[in-house]
Amino acid sequence: MSNSTPAPDNWLARHRVELGIVAVVAFAMIVVFPLLHASGVVSDFTIRLWGKYLCYALLALSVNLLWGSTGLLSLGQALFFTLGGYMHGMYLMRMIGELGQYKKPIPDFLVFLGWDRLPAFWEPFDSFPFAMMMVLLLPGLVAYLFGFLAFRSRIKGVYFSILTQALTYAASIMFFRNNLLLGGNNGFTDFKFILGHDIQASGTQRGLYVAAAVTLLLVYLFCRWLGRTKFGLVQQAIRDGENRVLFSGYATAHYKLFVFVLAALIAAIGGALYVPLVGIINPGEMQAEKSLEAVVWVAVGGRGTLLGPILGAVSINFLKSWATRAYPDLWLIILGGLFILVVLFLPGGLVSLPARLKALGRKFTKPKAETASPETPASAPTKS
Amino acid sequence: MKYIQRLLLITLLPLGVIAPAAESARATIVQAILAPDAAQTRTLITSLTGNPDEVIPPLLEAWRTDQLFIYRHGETPVPVQLTGEKDADGARAALRVDSGEPLLDAAGQPLRLASSGLKAVDHTTSLRRAMKGVLDVFDIVSPDPNRRSKAIQSFGLAQDTTKLAILLERLPRETDPRVHRALREAVALIQLKDAKDEVKLAALAELKALHTLSSTDFLQRALKEAEEKKNEPVATAAKSAMYAVESHRSTVDFLGTLFRGFSLGSILLVAALGLAITFGLMRVINMAHGEMIAVGAYTTYLVQNIFGAGVTIPFFGFSLPIPGMGLTGSAYQWYFIAALPLSFLAAAIVGIGLERSVIQWLYRRPLESLLATWGVSLILQQVFRLMFGANNVQVSSPVYLSGNWTVNDVLLGWNRVFVIGFAILIVFGMWLVLSKTSLGLLIRASMQNRQMAACMGVRTERVNMLTFGLGSGLAGLAGAFLSQIGNVGPSLGQSYIIDSFMVVVVGGVGSIAGTIISAFGIGGIDQVLQQYLPYWAPGLAWVPGIGGFLQNLAQDAAVFGKILVLGGIILFLQWKPAGLFVTRSRSLDE
Secondary structure, three states: OHHHOOOHHHHHHHOHHHHHHHHHHHHHHHHHHHHHHHOOOOOHHHHHHHHHHHHHHHHHHHHHHHHHHHOOOOOOHHHHHHHHHHHHHHHHHHHOOOOOOOOOOOOHHHHHOOOOOOOHHHHHHHOHHHHHHHHHHHHHHHHHHHHHHHHHOOOOHHHHHHHHHHHHHHHHHHHOOHHHOOOHHHOEEOOOEEOOEEOOOHHHHHHHHHHHHHHHHHHHHHHHHHHHOHHHHHHHHHHHHHHHHHHOOOOHHHHHHHHHHHHHHHHHHHHHHHHHHHOEEOHHHHOHHHHHHHHHHHHHHOOOOOHHHHHHHHHHHHHHHHHHHHOOOOHHHHHHHHHHHHHHHOOOOHHHHHHHHHHHHHHHHOOOOOOOOOOOOOOOOOOO | OHHHHHHHHHHHHHHOOOOOOOOOHHHHHHHHHHOOOHHHHHHHHHOOOOOOOOOHHHHHHHHHOOOEEEEEEOOEEEEEEEEOOOOOOOEEEEEEOOOOOEOEOOOOOEOEEEHHHOEEOOOOHHHHHHHHHHHHHHHHHOOOHHHHHHHHHHHHHHOOHHHHHHHHHHHHHOOOHHHHHHHHHHHHHHHOOOOOHHHHHHHHHHHHHHOOHHHHHHHHHHHHHHHHOOOHHHHHHHHHHHHHHHHHHHHHHHHHHHHHHHHHHHHHHHHHHHHHHHHHHOOOOOOOHHHHHHHHHHHHHHHHHHHOOEEEEEEOOEEEEEEOOOOOHHHHHOHHHHHHHHHHHHHHHHHHHHHHHOHHHOOOOHHHHHHHHHHHHHHHHHHHHHHHOOOOEOOOOOHHHOOEEEEOOEEEEHHHHHHHHHHHHHHHHHHHHHHHOHHHHHHHHHHHOHHHHHHOOOOHHHHHHHHHHHHHHHHHHHHHHHHHHOOEOOOOOHHHHHHHHHHHHHHOOOOHHHHHHHHHHHHHHHHHHHHHHHHHHHHHHHOOOOHHHHHHHHOOHHHHHHHHHHHHHHHHHHHOOOOOOOOOOOOOOO
8 A cells, every 4th residue: 555655745746636637627516517507508407417426426435435445345325325315305395394295284295194293203304404413413323323333343344244234224124114204115205495495496406516516525625634644544554454453552443433433424414415406315225235336336436546436426327327228128237247347357446547557558568678567556455 | 314303303393393204305305396385395495404415505506596397297297407508499408306317208318308398396485595594504514524614613603593503413423523623612602692691601611611713702792791781700701711712812823923933934044055155164245145046936937837838038139938848737736846956956057157257256355256246146136137027927836835734723834834844954955965975075175274175186166166056056946945935026136135144144154053043043033023013012102202103113013023133133243243153263354
């Protein structure tokens, strides 16, 4: 992991290219794209679609924080994403007011279930600040409890993955039930207002898109910063040889718990931004395969890097939007095949492609001039 | 004959008529048809009550539907029944009522008669009522015990007082213990309606002794009535009878739960055994394990169709017609037996293909093998969807797997009993393979220390391939069985994969015994929770704030129980992080 060692003097130099790209793309996404939308060049549909991709990119960053940086493959990130979405969705459901099908002051599905007043736990969600607090609090709490139990008993590796998947599974079968009073398998939809603005209006959608883009940039910068701190180094050390870190006197369980909760919060924020943009949230979003899909984005983009997951999330979802329309039957085969190919032949993901190509090019152009420089892909975690 | 006469005495006494002794059912019916007045006809028909002769129902039915006629040839009138298709003249075949033989003319040829030329045997409302009375109790004397007990139960449940006498008469004569019990219950239920307290009390005592589940409603009604009338002794007796029934019911529920727990445990075990090999012994996380199960289930589906009418499989624009053998009856029923080895083979072949193409490169990278096999799982699911459609396919159960066994009110489904037996069988088979064959020896050697085994000349690559094939084949075998219990669809595997992993993790990776114990443990706990959660739900009300909410949720016993089991597993791993049985290793990172 030579490129991760802290060397503040040349850190900026080594990341000049990446930071340059980020600056340009961020400017394009946060300023240019919304301006184009405001002037009518970009349609509402497109800006909503890209907003969705950016929310998925947040989810991918959270997966990467766990898997890429700490070596914890969580198959439950979609759960936290959805939980965040549900918390925001509850606020949005309250904002429908009496405009639902039944013209009642409570959400339609509650009327349908025979309720005539609001269940107590729904009431505080009339307040936007409370809902935003819950977006962080509930997923954070679930992550803390699960992480505490899992890391305390030193569950790691594939066991951790399987258990997170079981957690997601348990939650999804619960959310599918009407008895939970969270909309059953239809979830929440038909939102009307957010903070007093019409949620369908062009301007609101643009605002939501910008919020997602800015959040993504902030989370990217935060992860960049975290990776440079001592904490980030311990994280990587845990990934590369947990026992050595443990025997050096670090309480790895605490580090892992912190990262796990942090990743859950990032995913939850992504989910909360996702719901008003897409206009629907249902338990289908937290099924096991959604979490695995997020892992595919990270793997295809390049795990252990920061641009990779974002690139993976956006490109695969872009591909999905196209393929599910052009070849609806083949999409899953394409996705599955892509996954196998990346795991087998491109462990570094898309972002390692330039370096690999360069190395390949060197090999062909100057086969004898220099000894083959060992190519170091951005992520080559080895298990000790 | 004697008891019929006594019976007649009982039933006919109110009419004050002594019926003439009848030689046979046919003769009585002929007499009744030819009787000069309606009252005598009715008496004769009523005299058939309790006669078990099988000819009575069809003859009376023919009478009621105007199929009986009187044929006059010379002086003697002959009652005949016209049956069969009408020919050009409107004539039909005629059967003599007295013998059931065709009516012959002088030359000995069967006669065909048209109904227009004959006098139909008429019937009045009261006669039809008498016939119905005969037919009602006809089943009680049927030689088939199932029919008998069914008829008896229906009288009891209807509390039909008019049938009490005939039931009482049958009571000492009934030899079949099950029918005898039904008789006692029916008599007691009818007597419950009696006005006299001592009869009621006796009936309640009898119901208490019988404690049948079907008497609950009647006991409740009797209790309510007694309480309204402030009839203390009857109310007490009804309460104690109800208590006996309730305690019997809880025993039945408990045994039923136990059985379902066992059968669910067997299902989990069957589904997880393959995983216990690929994950437990080889440490390969095969997320496509569920799809191996589905391969087995679809193979069963194909074999069923090959035995039957054949099927056409569409695949990427081509369609592959698979001819069927068109078997029917018992030959067709054998399809399931044929499907067992074939589903093992099919899944094993797919598994070996998977091992050669993907997994062999990933033995040292468990997380990557998880991801790659998940990709395989997605592809296979989509392939199933393209080949067999997105909906579930129909896999019929062979006769020897459908049906139930009822032992002391506990319902035991045949297929579930079979799955339990089957689970035992393949555990035994697997133990044989692993500990008694040379392949088993090589497998154990390679799994314990791959390098050392390779140094000793074991071809570990080949052993890996075969081991993976064995694990996948077991999954396929599981699929064949699960096709008998649940739906067969593209996402069949998904519904078992998480449970299977849980079973293996709880049991302790690498331990077959642990897998067995944890499968039965998880299955049992799940069923117990499903059964008893609704009873415990009211107890959740104390939880501050979300008490009502939890109560509401606990009503969904199946789902809430499953969530509790998963939560319980996480807590269990706090206590035993490596599962029930730990395989010891000197390596730090195992």
